[in-house]
Amino acid sequence: MQKYGSKFFKGVWKISRGYWQSEEKWYAGILLAVIIGLQLLDVYAMVKYNAWQNTFYNTIQNLDKTGFLQYLGYWPIFTVVFLVIEIYKLYLQQLLEIKWRSWLTDHYLTGWLKKRTYYLMQIVDNSTDNPDQRISEDLRLFVYSTLTLALGFLRAVIQFCTFIVILWNLSGSLEIPVGEQQVSIPGYMVWVAIIYALTGSFLTAIVGKSLVGLDYAKQRYEADFRFSMIRLRENSEGVAFYHGEQREQTNFNQCFTKIIDNFRGIMARQKKLSWVVILHWRLTFLFPYLVCAPRLFSGQMQLGGLMQTASAFTQVEAALTFVIRNYFSLTEASLAELQAVVNRLINFIDHMNRTQEMVEKKSIEISHTSDAVLSVNGLNVALPNGELLLKNLELKIHAGDKLLITGASGIGKSTLMKTLAGIWPFGQGNIHIPENQKLLFLPQKPYLPLGTLRDVILYPSAADSAPDEKIREIMTICKLGHLTEKLDQAENWSQILSLGEQQRVAFTRAILQRPEWLFLDEATSALDEPTEKVMYHLVQEQLPKSTVISVGHRSTLTEYHKLKLSIEKAGAWKLAA
Numbered sequence: 001m002q003k004y005g006s007k008f009f010k011g012v013w014k015i016s017r018g019y020w021q022s023e024e025k026w027y028a029g030i031l032l033a034v035i036i037g038l039q040l041l042d043v044y045a046m047v048k049y050n051a052w053q054n055t056f057y058n059t060i061q062n063l064d065k066t067g068f069l070q071y072l073g074y075w076p077i078f079t080v081v082f083l084v085i086e087i088y089k090l091y092l093q094q095l096l097e098i099k100w101r102s103w104l105t106d107h108y109l110t111g112w113l114k115k116r117t118y119y120l121m122q123i124v125d126n127s128t129d130n131p132d133q134r135i136s137e138d139l140r141l142f143v144y145s146t147l148t149l150a151l152g153f154l155r156a157v158i159q160f161c162t163f164i165v166i167l168w169n170l171s172g173s174l175e176i177p178v179g180e181q182q183v184s185i186p187g188y189m190v191w192v193a194i195i196y197a198l199t200g201s202f203l204t205a206i207v208g209k210s211l212v213g214l215d216y217a218k219q220r221y222e223a224d225f226r227f228s229m230i231r232l233r234e235n236s237e238g239v240a241f242y243h244g245e246q247r248e249q250t251n252f253n254q255c256f257t258k259i260i261d262n263f264r265g266i267m268a269r270q271k272k273l274s275w276v277v278i279l280h281w282r283l284t285f286l287f288p289y290l291v292c293a294p295r296l297f298s299g300q301m302q303l304g305g306l307m308q309t310a311s312a313f314t315q316v317e318a319a320l321t322f323v324i325r326n327y328f329s330l331t332e333a334s335l336a337e338l339q340a341v342v343n344r345l346i347n348f349i350d351h352m353n354r355t356q357e358m359v360e361k362k363s364i365e366i367s368h369t370s371d372a373v374l375s376v377n378g379l380n381v382a383l384p385n386g387e388l389l390l391k392n393l394e395l396k397i398h399a400g401d402k403l404l405i406t407g408a409s410g411i412g413k414s415t416l417m418k419t420l421a422g423i424w425p426f427g428q429g430n431i432h433i434p435e436n437q438k439l440l441f442l443p444q445k446p447y448l449p450l451g452t453l454r455d456v457i458l459y460p461s462a463a464d465s466a467p468d469e470k471i472r473e474i475m476t477i478c479k480l481g482h483l484t485e486k487l488d489q490a491e492n493w494s495q496i497l498s499l500g501e502q503q504r505v506a507f508t509r510a511i512l513q514r515p516e517w518l519f520l521d522e523a524t525s526a527l528d529e530p531t532e533k534v535m536y537h538l539v540q541e542q543l544p545k546s547t548v549i550s551v552g553h554r555s556t557l558t559e560y561h562k563l564k565l566s567i568e569k570a571g572a573w574k575l576a577a
C-alpha cells in the first residue's frame with residue numbers, strides 16, 4: 001500500500017494522457033460526462049429509495065394496509081429506474097472502454113512497429129518480457145480497471161457525502177452515562193460507521209498485503225507458459241527431428257508449476273482474506289440494527305427509521321471501504337492488479353522510448369545521396385557490449401557492381417548487412433545510400449507471413465500488386481512451377497515449404513519487386529549448386545542494372561561477383577577486385 005503513491009498516479013496519467021488529449025477527446029469527454037450524470041442520478045434515486053424505506057416499513061409496523069399497498073406501488077418505479085440507470089451506465093462505460101482501448105492499442109502498435117522498435121528492443125536490452133501481452137492483455141486490463149475504479153471511486157465519494165448527512169440526521173444523539181453526568185454523542189451512527197469501516201479496512205490491509213506481489217507475478221507466469229507453447233508450435237519440425245518432446249514437456253511443466261505455485265499462494269492468502277472480508281460483510285447486515293436497536297426498543301425510533309438508518313449506514317460503510325475492498329479484489333477490477341498493469345506498461349513505454357531515443361541519436365549516420373553510389377566511411381560495427389566486429393571500413397559500391405562479402409563463421413558478415421540495411425544500431429561511422437532507389441535484403445531464412453501463397457510471394461506489397469501471369473511466370477523460372485496452382489491457398493507456408501523453396505520464394509519476390517540494390521545474405525545456402533546458378537543467372541538477366549551484394553561461404557559464388565570484401569579477425573578487412 002505504501003508504494004501506492006504519486007508514482008502510480010503519474011503512471012496512470014502517462015498512459016492515459018494521449019487519449020484524453022487526442023482528436024477523440026470530445027466524444028470521450030461527453031460519454032464520461034453522461035456516465036457521471038447517470039451515477040449522480042443513481043445516488044439521487046438511492047436517497048429517494050432510502051426515504052421510501054422509512055415510510056414503507058412504518059406502514060408495516062403500524063399494520064396500515066392501505067399505506068402499505070400505496071407505498072408498495074413505488075417499488076416497481078424504483079426497480080425500473082435502477083435497472084435503466086445500471087444497464088445504460090454499463091453500456092456507455094463499455095462503449096467508452098472499447099473506444100479508449102482501440103485508440104491505445106493503435107497508438108502502442110504504431111509505436112512498437114515504428115523505426116523497427118520491435119526488433120531493436122530485443123537486441124538493445126531484453127527488459128520487456130512478452131511485449132505482445134502488454135499490448136493485448138495489459139491495455140485491456142488498464143482501460144477496464146481504470147474506468148471501473150475511477151468511476152467507482154467517484155461514486156463512493158458522492159455516496160459518502162450524501163449519506164453521511166442523512167445518517168447524521170437520522171441517528172440522533174447517544175447519551176452515555178459517565179459517572180453522575182450524561183455525555184451526549186451527536187450523530188453517533190456516523191462515528192460508528194466510520195470506526196466500523198476503518199477497522200474492516202485495517203484488518204483487510206494487514207491480511208491482504210502479501211497478495212499484491214503474487215498478483216503481479218500471475219500475468220507474467222501465464223504469458224510465459226503461453227509463449228513456451230507458441231515456440232513449440234512455430235518450431236514443431238525442429239523439435240520433432242530432435243525428439244525434443246521430453247525436454248519441451250519439462251519446460252512446459254516448469255512454466256506451469258510456477259503458475260500453480262503462485263496460484264496456491266494466492267489461494268492461501270485469499271482464504272485468510274476471505275475470513276476477514278466475508279465476516280465483515282456479513283456483519284454489516286446485522287451491525288446497524290444492533291446499534292440502533294436500543295433506540296427502537298426505547299421508542300425513540302420506529303421500524304421505518306431503523307430500516308432507513310441501517311440502509312444509510314450500509315451506504316456510508318460501503319463508500320468508506322471502497323478503496324480497500326477494491327485493492328485486493330480477485331474477481332473484479334482490483335487496484336493491486338491495476339498497479340501491476342501500470343508498472344508493466346510503464347516499463348514497456350520506457351523501453352520503447354529508450355530504444356527510439358537510441359535510434360534517433362544514431363551513432364551510425366545513414367544519409368541519402370543523389371549519386372548512384374553506396375559509400376561507407378569510417379564505419380565501425382560493434383556488438384551491444386561494445387566489442388568491435390569491423391574497424392574503420394571504407395567502401396564505395398557503384399550501381400551495377402557485384403560484391404561478395406566473405407569471412408569465417410561468426411566474424412560479422414550478417415551484422416554488416418544489417419548495418420547497411422539500417423537495422424543494426426551499434427557502432428559509428430557514415431553510410432550514404434542512393435536516394436529514391438529500392439533496396440531489398442534477402443536473409444538466409446526468408447520471412448513468410450501467414451496467408452495465401454500470393455500474399456507470401458508479394459510480401460510486403462499488397463496481394464494485388466502484381467498480375468497473376470507475371471507471378472506464375474517468375475515462379476516457374478524460379479523452379480516453383482509446381483506451386484503456381486496453389487497461389488490462392490492459405491497455409492502456414494513456412495512450415496510446408498522446404499528451406500530451398502522458401503529461398504526461391506524470396507528470389508521470386510526480388511524479381512517481382514525489381515530493386516536497384518539487392519543484398520543476399522546466404523540467400524542460396526539451402527540450394528544445390530545448379531539451382532544456385534539458375535538463381536544468380538536469373539538476377540543477372542532480369543535485374544541487369546541492379547547492384548548485388550552477397551554474403552556466402554561457397555566458392556561457387558565467386559564467379560558471379562567482381563569485387564570481394566573479406567572480413568578478418570579483430571575487425572580487419574580487405575577489399576579486392
Ligand SMILES: Nc1ncnc2c1ncn2[C@@H]1O[C@H](COP(=O)(O)OP(=O)(O)OP(=O)(O)O)[C@@H](O)[C@H]1O
Nearest residue numbers: 123383384389407408409410411412413414415416
Ligand atoms: N543481438 C546480438 N547480441 C550479441 N551478439 C550478437 C548479436 N547478434 C549477433 N551477435 C554476435 O555477433 C557475431 C557476428 O554474427 P554474424 O551473424 O554477423 O556472423 P556471420 O559472419 O554472419 O556468421 P555466419 O557465417 O555463421 O552466418 C557473432 O559472434 C554473434 O554471436
